[in-house]
Amino acid sequence: MLNTLTNALCVSLQMYGRYTQELGVYAKEEAARLRESGQRRSVSDRSRTLDLLEYDKGRCAKCRTQKWMYGGLDSNVFLQYLAWVTYPVVLITFSAGFTQILAPQAVGSGIPEMKTILRGVVLKEYLTFKTFVAKVIGLTCALGSGMPLGKEGPFVHIASLCAALLSKFMSLFGGIYENESRNIEMLAAACAVGVGCCFAAPIGGVLFSIEVTSTFFAVRNYWRGFFAATFSAFIFRVLAVWNRDEETITALFKTRFRLDFPFDLQELPAFAVIGIASGFGGALFVYLNRLIVQFIRKQKAINRFLMKKRLLYPALVTLLVSTLTFPPGFGQFMAGKLTQKESLVTLLDNRTWAKQGIAEEFDYIGQSQAWKHPQVNVFVTLVLFIVMKFWMSALATTIPVPCGAFMPVFVIGAAFGRLVGESMAAWFPDGIHTDGTIYPIVPGGYAVVGAAALSGAVTHTVSTAVIVFELTGQISHILPVMIAVILANAVAQSLQPSLYDSIIRIKKLPYLPELGWGHHEYYNIRVEDIMVRDVRYITLNCTYRDLHNVLLTGHLKTLALVESAESMILLGSIERAQLQSLLSLQLGRPRRLEYIKERATAEKKRLSVVSNPSSDDGSHRASQEVRFQVRGHCRSRIDRMESHPFHLCLMGCNLRKIAPQTTERIAEWEEMQLDEQVNFNNCKIDPAPFQLVERTSLHKTHTIFSLLGLDHAYVTSIGRLIGVVSLKELRKAIEGSVTVKGVKVRPPLASFRDSGTSSSENEATELHKLWDRHKSMSLPREHTPSESDEKSQ
């Protein structure tokens, strides 16, 4: 194991060395090389890769600091600036370019995509080996640039990629890995691993991944997540020990707050204030992030320009951010020279920076010095840091590189907490507690609370509380953290969607919005109000022509199969692909060849004396070859645009090279074939598609859809198909009645109904109809009551 580790390390270091090469060229070379090598490489162990990634990042950050600090550029500010700016611009540009060329799916956090995939939607390109490579290399460079970018989202994605590739690899050996629900379970565990080894927080990782990716969670997966996350966190931290960075396994950002009196009860209002303010801040962050994306999309001039030079936007943003953080410039007022990790370490420090309001008294050691400015108060530095980092992070996370937003938000939250804490410390220099002992206020504790609250508000999770405990190795502030996180969540959830849901909407991924709280109307809206009544269906005794027509008009993936157009009794559903193959089977090559052979034999018999049989055979072979070619062509086109029915294209193609007489005959034959009744024998039918009743409430429908990961459900009334509801309708209905501004698109019938006293009446009427129908319509096959008596006795 150690051997492979060192090997992998060497590779990554070698890779690192190449960064100084011409990057554009290298990116293209690398991309081409990888594209060719394809899936050849074996999938390495999941957690190990992630740890290496983490490891790389640390090294990059170190090199970066070294490069600048000991670069001998102290004398010349301009050279210093050039070095400070060039480095991140080159790295980000390379990362953006590499990702763009190799796998554009690797851009961004990956959590929204994972949420969609775990919801049951297939997004296949997001779990390929190419995406894996692009994500790993792109992320390494992006993090090394020192921009305010996070890594927890990409880690989740990378872990899921590992799991998916591992499943694919293992399924070669057969067995349990072939089962698809097993793969979903693997992915759920992988998400936990991703967060777990990012923060060395196994418990928080599991919980965070559950909150972020799931709507309903199978408790039996819980154990698996813990197992995987514990080992990933363990190996991640063990590497630090082996590397002699640490003496033993401890927390990543260890704090040393006092244990006997962590905080006073009277400080709780201050913590609550942090929570509420973080809630507003979190909502603002999500809003700002969405605004930037939408602004850039809308401005057509900018957009066209940026599209042409795809790498310009990342470069420009990086240039702006790194210019503003340049330490001798504006950066001196916002601790610009600290990396993200260093900022966090200093913010969580247990010493007070501003004793009695005078910042100078504190003995700033090491990196904490960055926060001290000779002219400016430490409060101003903190406020500037928060404000600048806030918009910078919101802007930086829109760059098309693999990156998350958790860590930047976490740091901003910590800075905000620290600000409140320092203010409290300045306000109550001797602490609040009045009985005897003096317990000064610990601003570091406020920083922990702020970090958890803001990151919780942005992601709409409560488990950030657990993450901070595991990250700092101290749990003494549990109550303040919990209270702040809950308040932050309450505020943020009522203002904005979570960052991940926001990205899902921006990217237009298929999703199901969560039901908000206290919307009682969900109980009053019924499925019948939102369903599509004009359902595409096929009957059991339909012809191929019907099939063809249905395939031509609709775009649904599955079609309902009913007994007959009158009874409309739902028998099952058939996938579009199945129907297409039925059609192509009916009109396909083998049957066509057979027909042609038959015709040829008949012709031969007729013309056996007149013509030369060998020439006929030759032309037959030629036409056959041509047809084969166009067939291949058609097939790929069909695969691309599935809605196109198969045989039309075939007909069109055939018209070119074949004699008009033959064409006519074939067309005739095709018409004949189309009038035959469909034989469903070789067709896979789902005999129990999910059914709802027309009176099911929207609330219940939502629950069922998210529980079972449904894509659509048929609405039946006592066996008869009367409508269909898909994710789209459901989404519209929920958002329609949720929208705060604008017109409420409430279903037209919803208001006519009250709490449901008339429900039994309606049902009775409905049944009455059926009963009457049954009596009148199906009389021919009705039997005498005595007969049914015998049966049921």
Add this chain to the structure above:
Amino acid sequence: MLNTLTNALCVSLQMYGRYTQELGVYAKEEAARLRESGQRRSVSDRSRTLDLLEYDKGRCAKCRTQKWMYGGLDSNVFLQYLAWVTYPVVLITFSAGFTQILAPQAVGSGIPEMKTILRGVVLKEYLTFKTFVAKVIGLTCALGSGMPLGKEGPFVHIASLCAALLSKFMSLFGGIYENESRNIEMLAAACAVGVGCCFAAPIGGVLFSIEVTSTFFAVRNYWRGFFAATFSAFIFRVLAVWNRDEETITALFKTRFRLDFPFDLQELPAFAVIGIASGFGGALFVYLNRLIVQFIRKQKAINRFLMKKRLLYPALVTLLVSTLTFPPGFGQFMAGKLTQKESLVTLLDNRTWAKQGIAEEFDYIGQSQAWKHPQVNVFVTLVLFIVMKFWMSALATTIPVPCGAFMPVFVIGAAFGRLVGESMAAWFPDGIHTDGTIYPIVPGGYAVVGAAALSGAVTHTVSTAVIVFELTGQISHILPVMIAVILANAVAQSLQPSLYDSIIRIKKLPYLPELGWGHHEYYNIRVEDIMVRDVRYITLNCTYRDLHNVLLTGHLKTLALVESAESMILLGSIERAQLQSLLSLQLGRPRRLEYIKERATAEKKRLSVVSNPSSDDGSHRASQEVRFQVRGHCRSRIDRMESHPFHLCLMGCNLRKIAPQTTERIAEWEEMQLDEQVNFNNCKIDPAPFQLVERTSLHKTHTIFSLLGLDHAYVTSIGRLIGVVSLKELRKAIEGSVTVKGVKVRPPLASFRDSGTSSSENEATELHKLWDRHKSMSLPREHTPSESDEKSQ
């Protein structure tokens, strides 16, 4: 709020004062009083009650110690013994008696019942006000006795009781609380509150309650659980501050391990050993507990005796346990004088007891002295403590009082961990770490690991890890704890069910066993192998006689409604009660009276000259009154035994007092009525009962049943009802193929099938049949292809 708090406190103290009264008398009085007062009392705030409970307990324990310590009984060992033994025996006996009289449902932990209720099964008596009172008072006494009993299970039950009563109370005001799914959500949050305020562990509480009670968890409830649990934990700890017990809010069992070097990497194998051993220990505990219950049930002689004197068993067990822990007696070798809380505090101490193998060197302060015995080594004390407490706890939790097993197991685990830790400390007196600084081994850390591992093994949960962090206020041992808990779970889960599942089985509650790991056969067993093929159904055009017959023969709660006995197309399901009311409506009093009136009018016309009209009227009125009385009688009987059809009883009753002629006529009339066709108009039908396909795998069926909390599902084949699967069949199938010893009851057809290559064939054949059926049978109402063409175009 303070006011109500103090009021409640006064009440509880008053109650406490009464303990010294004649307890048997008091129990009866109290029970009678409460029974009369019924539901009159208003439901107090959930968390407050729980906190008070906790508070009471602390006070009881204190009083108990005081009573004995300062009782002036130092001189006489016999009197000391009497005082030591009488106190718990009286308390436990009172608790058992009180619970038995008021609400036997309050006995035991309550978590198994909550799991069943959250699964969707209605266990109504478990959530009444009576149970609440019995549980609170019973638990207070049981805990005060000092027996090795826990409180986390009862707390969960009490919190759920509060939630249920609160929901009931709130539903008076209407609104959202009327919705039943809302109540389930309330209960889920309440479970979190129960654990949360028991250990002042909000996060661990939420997770533990999820693991213990749910199979599938709605993430949207998660937030609610955290909210409730945080406030309950907060108020619980705030009370301690207000009570001047603590200076500020801290952990319940605060530890003070060193933070810089909590453990060495090389100690991890020792932690792993603790985990594995705890796994075996946990399984043994569950097995032992079940064995004791089954032994007592089986021994008929013992059983009969104990049944007669219900309070004898608790008294005997308490006598045995308290005799063995008597400090001057055997108790001196097992720290018998310490309460559960004191033992835990000493076990988690950060000092080492056995330095260099010689216990004497350690300066035992305060309660730690109990572990020191002049003649006996501290290791022997620990081993004795573990062994004795192990069987005592397993025995004590079988006493019929409100009690849990978590805390005793937790303490045993801590003792085991301490034992390993002390051994390690004795083995490596200078610690394992070799570079420079000496870091001695911290046996307290081992105790934390042991406690989490053993309690995790017994309950099959991972979240005990989080609970110990919150309980001790330190998270530094996170990796050892996680590793040990995971290993313990792995071992225990493969050997025994969890304690709660074991109790569910013992109590024969309706449940669905979890699917174990690695049982691939679940994917091969199909629903068709386990379903009941002989389904009770009613047809749309059946007569009341059919209805009557179906009701007579079956005992199912719901019946399937099919179109006709030939087509067997499933239209919906009807509840038994609905059918019964249909029957009683048809043969009921109003229609009967109408008939009699009609008859009377006819008679009158006929006999208007001959007889005296007033006498006829009088007899009519008399018979009417009689009939009313017997009707009322019958009704209550029916309510009790639902399976009994209504009108038979009516007929029997009527035979007594009414003239034979009238009876005959009525019987005739009833026969007539029975032959009429059923009118389903006033009947509530569930038009979309859950349907499965016959080829659904057992694994998927299990998932769907536990996701949706189903009780039964119909198996349909392309619309036709072919079977039904209920919880019972599913349970049998899972347990049949799981059973390790004994014959495997694998479904007969399962082995004939392989991974499913023939599945499409089968389906095709099935459809083929239907298609043929459709063609041949329903010819009368078939239409020409052209007609269907027009429709679908």
